[in-house]
Amino acid sequence: xxxxxxxxxxxxxxxxxxxxxxxxxxxxxxxxxxxxxxxxxxxxxxxxxxxxxxxxxxxxxxxxxxxxxxxxxxxxxxxxxxxxxxxxxxxxxxxxxxxxxxxxxxxxxxxxxxxxxxxxxxxxxxxxxxxxxxxxxxxxxxxxxxxxxxxxxxxxxxxxxxxxxxxxxxxxxxxxxxxxxxxxxxxxxxxxxxxxxxxxxxxxxxxxxxxxxxxxxxxxxxxxxxxxxxxxxxxxxxxxxxxxxxxxxxxxxxxxxxxxxxxxxxxxxxxxxxxxxxxxxxxxxxxxxxxxxxxxxxxxxxxxxxxxxxxxxxxxxxxxxxxxxxxxxxxxxxxxxxxxxxxxxxxxxxxxxxxxxxxxxxxxxxxxxxxxxxxxxxxxxxxxxxxxxxxxxxxxxxxxxxxxxx
Numbered sequence: 001x002x003x004x005x006x007x008x009x010x011x012x013x014x015x016x017x018x019x020x021x022x023x024x025x026x027x028x029x030x031x032x033x034x035x036x037x038x039x040x041x042x043x044x045x046x047x048x049x050x051x052x053x054x055x056x057x058x059x060x061x062x063x064x065x066x067x068x069x070x071x072x073x074x075x076x077x078x079x080x081x082x083x084x085x086x087x088x089x090x091x092x093x094x095x096x097x098x099x100x101x102x103x104x105x106x107x108x109x110x111x112x113x114x115x116x117x118x119x120x121x122x123x124x125x126x127x128x129x130x131x132x133x134x135x136x137x138x139x140x141x142x143x144x145x146x147x148x149x150x151x152x153x154x155x156x157x158x159x160x161x162x163x164x165x166x167x168x169x170x171x172x173x174x175x176x177x178x179x180x181x182x183x184x185x186x187x188x189x190x191x192x193x194x195x196x197x198x199x200x201x202x203x204x205x206x207x208x209x210x211x212x213x214x215x216x217x218x219x220x221x222x223x224x225x226x227x228x229x230x231x232x233x234x235x236x237x238x239x240x241x242x243x244x245x246x247x248x249x250x251x252x253x254x255x256x257x258x259x260x261x262x263x264x265x266x267x268x269x270x271x272x273x274x275x276x277x278x279x280x281x282x283x284x285x286x287x288x289x290x291x292x293x294x295x296x297x298x299x300x301x302x303x304x305x306x307x308x309x310x311x312x313x314x315x316x317x318x319x320x321x322x323x324x325x326x327x328x329x330x331x332x333x334x335x336x337x338x339x340x341x342x343x344x345x346x347x348x349x350x351x352x353x354x355x356x357x358x359x360x361x362x363x364x365x366x367x368x369x370x371x372x373x374x375x376x377x378x379x380x381x382x383x384x385x386x387x388x389x390x391x392x393x394x395x396x397x398x399x400x401x402x403x404x405x406x
Contacts, residue, residue, distance in 0.1 A: 319363050
């Protein structure tokens, strides 16, 4: 696929992040190299030094892997650590967390932490450590939904962030794209071709696997996204001709049209307070980012000023001034960040094509799809340090288009 092929670019936008691009930059990257999970435990300046131990070797290993994913933490030996973390199992789904520091050692926190199971309790304990020490939300106990291609078919999967518990969610044997969690983590919206051969939006219950149609109108139905309170759904529908942005209730009823243009409007994403929606439009000839009130009104172009192709926006859940998006840069695609305060954007990744960003709950890290030759996998990006970490091995399969929930 060539970047100049406008038809395919528009098709990519309409399918809300499908983006089957296989090329990558030939020039050397000036950004950090990918860090494989096996080499994540390291000693860097400017990071919070933490040691993590347990009488259960599996618990200590899990905690160290989790902490090592955080761009603001370095896992080290107790003698070199600023904080000493100890996590001891107290049941099938609970642990005792102790946190201390200083010479001599002084305990600062002792708390029992519960979860869905023991692993989830350990990860929640690690999240509590992040909240206490770095004063930001932890993200280790969250879940991902993503599209994985195996045996020639793309299906919807869910997993923990460490890719230790992976579960297939669909068996549509059809093209699937755009999974988006509900805020409570009980269901997902996604676009599938399984019923009609055309893109329709369905909601699937994660526990029962029951599917409910949300938008199956004539034309293209894609990009379904829950509002932060879960009461509304933004989506892109083309029943009237061009793809436009619509909003419905959580059942896909009481649909309201927000945009009415001759251009293509796709990929809606909600602001943290649910009052605004950012989306992609080719009103200027090529995809750019626009925002509109979720109650309707005039749209405003977001002055990213970094690329002639900007798409797949995802609004930061913590800072409403920040929007991550995909930008065409020097013959490839990279993750970019728009800052409304500065009214400017910066490129966060380099090297292999990077696209489809989704924020984690701390507003600092995000997950994106990296396409490097035949290898397609999900990566974790620290937007402050620009450090990139692989979430799974290439042998897992083609994983892309992630959505995160806590």
